[in-house]
Amino acid sequence: MRHRSERGKNKERAQKLVTLLLPKSPISEAYRTIRTNLQYSSVDKPLHTLMFTSSGPGEGKSTTIANMAVVLAQAGKKILLVDTDLRKPTLHYFFRVPNSLGLTNLLAGGFALKEVIRETSVEGLHLLPSGPIPPNPAELLGSEKMKQAVEEMKSAYDLILFDTPPVIAVTDAQILASELDGVILVVHSGKTNREMAVKAKGLLETVHANLLGVILNHNKMERKKDYYYYYYGKEA
Amino acid sequence: MNDEIELREIVHIIKKRFWILGFISILSTLFAGMISYFFMTPIYQSSTQLLVNNSKEEAKAPLTVSDLQFSMNIIQTYIEVITSPRILDQTIRQMNLPLTAAELRKKIQVNTVKQSQIISITVEDPDPGRAAAIANNIALTFQEQVPNIMNVDNVQILATAKVEDHPAPVKPKPLLNMVIAFVVGLMVATLLIFLLEYMDNTLKTEADVEKYLGLPVLGMVGIIEPLAPSPRYTSEEKEAPVTNRSGRILEEPARKGERTIEA
Numbered sequence: 001m002r003h004r005s006e007r008g009k010n011k012e013r014a015q016k017l018v019t020l021l022l023p024k025s026p027i028s029e030a031y032r033t034i035r036t037n038l039q040y041s042s043v044d045k046p047l048h049t050l051m052f053t054s055s056g057p058g059e060g061k062s063t064t065i066a067n068m069a070v071v072l073a074q075a076g077k078k079i080l081l082v083d084t085d086l087r088k089p090t091l092h093y094f095f096r097v098p099n100s101l102g103l104t105n106l107l108a109g110g111f112a113l114k115e116v117i118r119e120t121s122v123e124g125l126h127l128l129p130s131g132p133i134p135p136n137p138a139e140l141l142g143s144e145k146m147k148q149a150v151e152e153m154k155s156a157y158d159l160i161l162f163d164t165p166p167v168i169a170v171t172d173a174q175i176l177a178s179e180l181d182g183v184i185l186v187v188h189s190g191k192t193n194r195e196m197a198v199k200a201k202g203l204l205e206t207v208h209a210n211l212l213g214v215i216l217n218h219n220k221m222e223r224k225k226d227y228y229y230y231y232y233g234k235e236a
Numbered sequence: 237m238n239d240e241i242e243l244r245e246i247v248h249i250i251k252k253r254f255w256i257l258g259f260i261s262i263l264s265t266l267f268a269g270m271i272s273y274f275f276m277t278p279i280y281q282s283s284t285q286l287l288v289n290n291s292k293e294e295a296k297a298p299l300t301v302s303d304l305q306f307s308m309n310i311i312q313t314y315i316e317v318i319t320s321p322r323i324l325d326q327t328i329r330q331m332n333l334p335l336t337a338a339e340l341r342k343k344i345q346v347n348t349v350k351q352s353q354i355i356s357i358t359v360e361d362p363d364p365g366r367a368a369a370i371a372n373n374i375a376l377t378f379q380e381q382v383p384n385i386m387n388v389d390n391v392q393i394l395a396t397a398k399v400e401d402h403p404a405p406v407k408p409k410p411l412l413n414m415v416i417a418f419v420v421g422l423m424v425a426t427l428l429i430f431l432l433e434y435m436d437n438t439l440k441t442e443a444d445v446e447k448y449l450g451l452p453v454l455g456m457v458g459i460i461e462p463l464a465p466s467p468r469y470t471s472e473e474k475e476a477p478v479t480n481r482s483g484r485i486l487e488e489p490a491r492k493g494e495r496t497i498e499a
Contacts, residue, residue: 027460033455034455037455190439195437197439197445197448211451214449218457
């Protein structure tokens with residue numbers, strides 16, 4: 001039974017790519033607003049590598065980062081989306097690409113970056129899936145090889161987005177955060193616990209992460225606002 | 237300014253869980269109605285009135301303050317006498333009531349309208365006929381016994397208790413009970429809503445994020461609904477067989493129970 005529901009979820013994931021399927025919906029518009037705000041959130045230092053995380057599991061990190069990657073690519077940027085959630089990778093479901101080769105092969109299997117990157121149906125958006133689940137994700141992400149890989153990615157892409165496991169559960173996100181230009185905390189409205197979020201923020205601050213801000217997910221928007229967005233959405 | 241925001245917050249908190257308010261108040265009203273209509277014995281009321289006259293000699297003389305005082309006192313005395321075991325025991329004996337004097341006492345209310353010489357005896361009983369009979373019997377017994385007890389004969393029965401064709405019970409009052417239950421339900425629900433709000437320590441709004449995390453909100457995303465039911469959840473749990481161009485079946489869809497497991 002568990003097996004089946006897991007498969008159902010994976011099929012639904014592809015449908016959560018709203019920015020691709022319903023580009024004029026209010027939700028897609030919300031992602032574009034975030035894109036704009038992101039451009040102004042770090043004026044002094046241009047953001048090159050960006051990571052999305054949350055305090056606990058199931059708060060919508062992957063959905064958020066996948067949609068953000070799409071709207072950023074639609075803005076004409078060359079985007080690489082990297083699934084660094086080596087414990088429970090999901091990004092390949094969103095873009096319907098195989099996960100047989102990925103980041104773990106690059107870090108531990110002697111593959112080259114070009115061999116493990118997949119193109120997606122979105123122009124300018126490439127995906128680096130996690131690859132086979134390794135026994136030692138934290139060590140892999142903290143390795144010297146990972147640093148080199150990030151540098152290599154930087155030379156080929158305008159912006160690299162990293163999907164990570166939740167901060168509180170495992171240390172993976174903390175390890176990455178210290179190396180990257182910016183961190184975005186995904187908060188699930190009505191689900192993310194106050195104390196947990198504060199704890200997550202503290203954990204990220206101890207590794208001197210550049211916390212850019214929060215994306216509030218699953219926000220119950222008022223109906224009026226929806227109509228308002230639709231009005232402009234149809235005009236565009 | 238601050239008060240206004242707090243008030244709006246309170247309205248918002250209640251609005252959010254309005255269903256609790258509706259649910260609990262309606263449920264308690266229904267419950268009270270059900271108890272009142274089906275489980276409580278209806279009680280009927282019947283009353284008689286007695287008139288206390290001044291004795292004839294006194295009536296001729298002009299009334300003085302002390303006369304008035306006396307008649308008020310005597311009425312108070314009568315009230316006590318009516319409910320005394322001497323009267324009640326006799327009524328019980330005469331009517332063969334399965335009650336003690338103390339039990340009967342609880343069914344009886346004896347009142348006087350202030351400044352008047354009228355005493356009313358009200359009896360409550362599940363049986364309207366019995367209520368009237370008891371009221372009348374007490375009044376008669378009292379009238380008979382007064383000369384023996386007080387050495388005066390000045391009590392007349394003004395009105396006897398009668399049984400109406402369709403007597404309405406005085407207790408329970410279902411409507412009143414339901415109104416009370418509704419109000420109590422509202423109060424309990426409001427309390428519960430605030431308790432739930434107090435216990436809920438999740439982040440919900442932009443203001444929450446800024447208040448507790450001190451981080452800017454880059455954006456808010458609404459709820460993403462699945463666009464269409466995925467093929468797996470269509471009404472028929474069946475997949476179309478894979479065919480080639482000429483329609484020959486290349487691969488049968490997996491049947492229930494023999495699904496291939498994917499890595």
